[in-house]
Amino acid sequence: MEIIGLREVITMMGSFAVVIALLAATLFGIKKYSAGMGFSGEHKLELLEIKNLGSRQKLLLIGINGDQVLIGVTPHSLTQLATWNTSEHVVKTQPGAHESKITQKKGHHGMSFGTLFNKAKIKD
Numbered sequence: 001m002e003i004i005g006l007r008e009v010i011t012m013m014g015s016f017a018v019v020i021a022l023l024a025a026t027l028f029g030i031k032k033y034s035a036g037m038g039f040s041g042e043h044k045l046e047l048l049e050i051k052n053l054g055s056r057q058k059l060l061l062i063g064i065n066g067d068q069v070l071i072g073v074t075p076h077s078l079t080q081l082a083t084w085n086t087s088e089h090v091v092k093t094q095p096g097a098h099e100s101k102i103t104q105k106k107g108h109h110g111m112s113f114g115t116l117f118n119k120a121k122i123k124d
Helices: 006-033 113-120
Strands: 045-052 058-064 067-073 078-085 090-093
Touching: none
Parallel strands: none
Antiparallel strands: 045 058, 058 067, 067 078, 078 090
16 A cells, blocks of 8 residues: 655645636636626516416516516416506506506505506406
8 A cells, every 4th residue: 555645645735726726717707707798697587476376377477677577377378468667557468458557555666466467457
C-alpha cells in the first residue's frame, strides 16, 4: 500500500480549488449575461389563481405584462374567456359579447377571483 504524502494532498486540494473557482466563474457568467439573451429573472407570465370546476375542468387566472386573462381548460381545449387590463379595469370578453366596467373599492389592491369571475360572466 502506497502512502500519500503532503505534496500529493496539496496538489489534490489545489486541483479541487481550481475546479470550484471555474464552476463559480461559469455560474456568475451565466447569471450576468443571460439577461441579454432573454433569460432574465423577470417573470412576465404568472399564474394568479386556479379554480377547479370539476374533475377535468378548470378556470385559470393568468397575469401577463399587466393584463389578466381568464382561461377555461378542458382535457381537449383551452378557451380564452375574458381579458382585462388591471390598471384600466375593463373586461374584454370573446367577440360578440359586451364590455363591462369593473369598479374597485378604494384601499383594495386586488379583487378576489370569485369577484372577477362573476364580473366576467356573460349575462343572458
